[in-house]
Amino acid sequence: MDDAAVLKRRGYIMGINLGEGSYAKVKSAYSERLKFNVAVKIIDRKKAPTDFLEKFLPREIEILAMLNHRSIVKTYEIFETSDGKVYIVMELGVQGDLLEFIKTRGALQEDDARKKFHQLSSAIKYCHDLDVVHRDLKCENLLLDKDFNIKLSDFGFSKRCLRDDSGRLTLSKTFCGSAAYAAPEVLQGIPYQPKVYDIWSLGVILYIMVCGSMPYDDSNIKKMLRIQKEHRVNFPRSKHLTGECKDLIYRMLQPDVNRRLHIDEILSHCWVQPKARGLSSAAINKEGESSRGTEPSWTPEPGPEKKSATKVEPREEARPETKPEEDAAQVAKQPEPLGLSSEQLPREKEEVPPQQPPETHT
Template identity: 35%
Template sequence: MSKAGDKYDFPPHHEKRLQEKGYTISTLLNSGKYGLVCNGSATVNGSTINTAVKIIDLTKTSADYRNKFLPKELYSLDTLKHEFIIKIYDIILITNTVYVFMERADGGDLFDMLKDSAYKSGIPEPKAKILYKGIASALQYIHGRGWAHRDLKSENVLLNADKTIAKLTDFGFSTSCFNTQTGEKVLKDTYCGSPFYAAPEVLRAQPYDAFKTDVWSMGVVLYIMVNNKMPFSNALLQKLAKLDPNSKTPIQITKNSISNDCKDLMLCKTPIQITKNSISNDCKDLMQKQLDINTRTRIDMAHVLSHQWFK
């Protein structure tokens, strides 16, 4: 089993083909469900720059992924260009392997950043505001192009070396939110992303507005940034995930260790309550508006960015 730091083992002839195009791959950074990410380099305008390389072996993926998710991801990577989205240099297919050469984030991801003891109680608001505004503007741009991300989480927020700039990455579950023939907005019914960041309507397997579920996930990201903990317990998520959307009987919650606020949230009665005293009222208000159970009143990304917290 390969681990971080191991040299990438090329399929026959791939290394030479990539070198002819000005690309190299060295060591493994990490691995995921659908492929590997390695260190690499690219020759751009005569200069060699360090890159990350996402490597997808198509023979090890499902037909559903190859036919449904991968084409959308590659289209998103190729067309969505924004200063706070990780830059793509090239996408190369050699036999059954896809190589995506992209901007390398030397500061790691938000999840790793919060492991630092300096952020034990969360990222201070002034710094969190700068990082969050960047990825929020990227998401507003994505939504403005008619696409939703659908896998927003701390691991998909990457940072530069000094951790002053955050960018979005990983468009494996991205999707267009409009019917290509009629131009009408369509609801989605594919369950995807991380359950800890998923909106209640996704966990309940209900058709959902992917723009609004992205806003919920961004609310979770903001909550984690300033608190360094998840807003919802695993027990709460399990209850939400098991809720029968067709049931006429309200879910029964008896565990004494679950707070009344969480119980109300599970019953879709009230928004999440945020009580940490060190968080400003404006920041709390923004999170509450994003983590709004009612999709009709949950704000969109334009209203997120125009919120008083950013003033």
């Protein structure tokens, strides 16, 4: 039977195509039982690579079945047919994804970004508390419901973290995700702490929310990595971001994994907590990193060496994957992006930086 006939027998009336890859596709459908539209991810086992079938698909199915959070896409049903097709019926992001939203409307105001980022961070805390990591956080994987609330989706790279005999989380060696959102340790092919990797991606996402552009140019990975390891983050002057917002982004885009914020520290940061906003810089430092060192929050880059970071957007890829800079392990193959295609975000016009640019961290 074709997909429409299979879905009809299960009580779904198939609708339009939402996205398609080499061995997976997403269709919209109307559920006669639920009385509303859903998304159906259809995976063809006959076309999928072995590592996906043996490792990633079982993980995704196991994790989707256990998650239940208001800011994570709901999974209503998972079933398989005798001809080797897997059907995953999920909540539909009726307002599209966050990348499309920002492309259309531009950067978010901080109050709107705060609401959406808090929803996303709450979803990540829920996952991390279950020792589940996403490992592919990006704007295309953040869907919006009818009220424009965030719904985290696409757990194709997710996994349950393992612990050693002492209870510490073991490092991951599978290098996956999108280069533009990948942490420096992943780009370098270093075994990494997967929860800490998720935090870097959160930093990139918040930057995109409030700036409408990418924090780093991933067209030159070596150059991007050098800038990241120097802990340089440029903010467009035209956005007039608050110090608290820039402080939070800067602390998430921390190349030192031992100093990068944890999810609980993000949720307790003064920018995320409206009642705590307006704290002094000393209070911000105490809340954010006093336990991790004494690195100053705001150290402008020296004027003569000041260079504006190129703002670039996620590029269309088969299934965006990080490829470590030189000799890291082979990247795991995954389905192509399903849903709205990734197109360029609005670019910030180059501006002449001031002598003492407050929007640059080093």
